[in-house]
Amino acid sequence: MPAVRVEKILEEPELYIIRVDDDRIKYFEATWDIPEGITYNAYLMKLKDAVVLFDATKAEYADLFLEKLKELVNPGEITHIIVHHTEPDHTGALPKVLEANGYKAQIIGTAFARNLLEGFYGEEVVKNFKIVKDGEELQIGGRTFRFITVPWLHWPDTMITYVVEDKLIFSCDAGGGYGIPETIDDSDEEVVQKYLPYVTKYIVTVIGHYHKYIVQNIKKLKGLGIIDDARMILPGHGLIWRKNPARVFEYYEAVGAGKVTKGKVLVLYDSMYGFVERRMEIVIDELRKNGLNPVVYRFTDKEAPAVSDILGEVPDSEALIIGASTYEAEIHPRIRYALYEIVDKANYEKPVLIVGAFGWGGVAGRKIETLITRSKFDHVDTVESKGAPGPEDEEKLREAVRKLVAWLS
Numbered sequence: 283m284p285a286v287r288v289e290k291i292l293e294e295p296e297l298y299i300i301r302v303d304d305d306r307i308k309y310f311e312a313t314w315d316i317p318e319g320i321t322y323n324a325y326l327m328k329l330k331d332a333v334v335l336f337d338a339t340k341a342e343y344a345d346l347f348l349e350k351l352k353e354l355v356n357p358g359e360i361t362h363i364i365v366h367h368t369e370p371d372h373t374g375a376l377p378k379v380l381e382a383n384g385y386k387a388q389i390i391g392t393a394f395a396r397n398l399l400e401g402f403y404g405e406e407v408v409k410n411f412k413i414v415k416d417g418e419e420l421q422i423g424g425r426t427f428r429f430i431t432v433p434w435l436h437w438p439d440t441m442i443t444y445v446v447e448d449k450l451i452f453s454c455d456a457g458g459g460y461g462i463p464e465t466i467d468d469s470d471e472e473v474v475q476k477y478l479p480y481v482t483k484y485i486v487t488v489i490g491h492y493h494k495y496i497v498q499n500i501k502k503l504k505g506l507g508i509i510d511d512a513r514m515i516l517p518g519h520g521l522i523w524r525k526n527p528a529r530v531f532e533y534y535e536a537v538g539a540g541k542v543t544k545g546k547v548l549v550l551y552d553s554m555y556g557f558v559e560r561r562m563e564i565v566i567d568e569l570r571k572n573g574l575n576p577v578v579y580r581f582t583d584k585e586a587p588a589v590s591d592i593l594g595e596v597p598d599s600e601a602l603i604i605g606a607s608t609y610e611a612e613i614h615p616r617i618r619y620a621l622y623e624i625v626d627k628a629n630y631e632k633p634v635l636i637v638g639a640f641g642w643g644g645v646a647g648r649k650i651e652t653l654i655t656r657s658k659f660d661h662v663d664t665v666e667s668k669g670a671p672g673p674e675d676e677e678k679l680r681e682a683v684r685k686l687v688a689w690l691s
């Protein structure tokens with residue numbers, strides 16, 4: 283069973299985190315390789331006349347969660363359960379929590395959330411459901427709870443809670459990341475530095491399809507003046523942000539907008555027998571000659587990087603270079619899959635250069651070109667040829683890289 287960390291975060295109001303450190307998961311959403319694991323964070327606030335639970339955990343850890351919850355409170359005393367987002371990584375344990383609670387707690391969420399919860403867990407779970415609208419406030423235990431919808435972060439049901447008097451933002455998926463950080467919060471910069479790449483990976487793989495909404499929603503929260511003012515941001519995954527709460531949303535905004543790291547070029551290719559690779563070596567050499575920094579991921583008979591990791595490299599790259607072989611009149615399967623995910627989850631306005639190799643009839647280059655021209659990416663050039671690259675191919679490849687470099691400057 284995974285470890286569960288229960289820690290007191292604040293004295294006033296009395297606030298705890300119940301963090302399930304899932305080191306057993308291999309593929310988040312049955313897709314994304316996360317050897318780094320993930321945490322599901324729930325929070326419990328004990329007020330004068332109310333006990334509020336913010337989100338829960340995955341179904342498979344419901345018993346474990348209840349066991350830890352019972353160390354903090356008799357579940358029957360929970361008066362309110364706030365459901366920010368109904369994805370079962372936060373709600374799977376809800377039916378068991380409610381059962382232990384005797385169905386006394388009022389569940390608070392959006393109308394969308396009510397509908398989804400009923401679909402997932404049946405009528406019983408939404409019997410005592412309070413639908414809240416964007417900006418609505420409820421007085422609970424002497425505090426003002428303001429609910430702000432942040433649609434598509436990560437589902438249409440999603441909202442955050444702002445506890446007005448204490449300036450606390452409970453943000454669920456928004457502000458979250460993969461990984462199981464050694465600390466609960468951002469107090470240790472070393473932990474933060476190790477964690478931030480997992481935040482990017484989480485953003486792209488989980489919320490990337492809706493990345494324009496990241497920028498929109500953060501603009502909305504900034505407009506409400508609650509980010510700069512926040513005392514703490516408490517997400518549903520990963521670190522709590524209390525040393526510098528605004529930092530995580532600034533980071534989210536940068537990833538959502540595809541803010542670049544100067545000189546970084548993502549080079550991605552497959553090579554079964556080395557012909558694509560020989561082309562990519564020329565490309566990489568020309569990139570370096572032009573002062574750029576290629577970050578290389580390749581699929582060969584010895585290595586197969588995780589697409590989730592590749593996706594995490596896209597937002598801050600200045601450009602992409604995709605190398606592919608033609609495979610049964612198609613794009614090589616590994617690149618095909620990676621590309622489909624890139625144009626879906628990390629669809630940014632960035633230049634792309636395509637390199638292809640084939641045996642008897644090139645198809646990969648044209649098919650990649652079609653995918654790229656239909657996306658937000660800009661197509662710079664396609665250099666595709668047969669077999670081993672000759673001197674003429676080499677010149678074309680170098681020229682194409684120089685064209686890409688000119689595009690960037």
Ligand SMILES: Cc1cc2nc3c(=O)[nH]c(=O)nc-3n(C[C@H](O)[C@H](O)[C@H](O)COP(=O)(O)O)c2cc1C
Nearest residue numbers: 553554555556557558608609610611640641642643
């Ligand atoms: C399983 C397989 C399927 C292939 N299918 C095609 C094809 O449909 N059309 C083609 O022109 N070449 C095809 N080829 C040839 C490769 O595209 C060509 O050898 C290319 O140079 C491979 O580059 P690599 O050595 O970097 O993998 C195929 C090769 C393999 C091994």
Ligand SMILES: [Fe+2]
Nearest residue numbers: 367369436455
């Ligand atoms: Fe989610």
Ligand SMILES: [Fe+2]
Nearest residue numbers: 369371455518
């Ligand atoms: Fe989540």
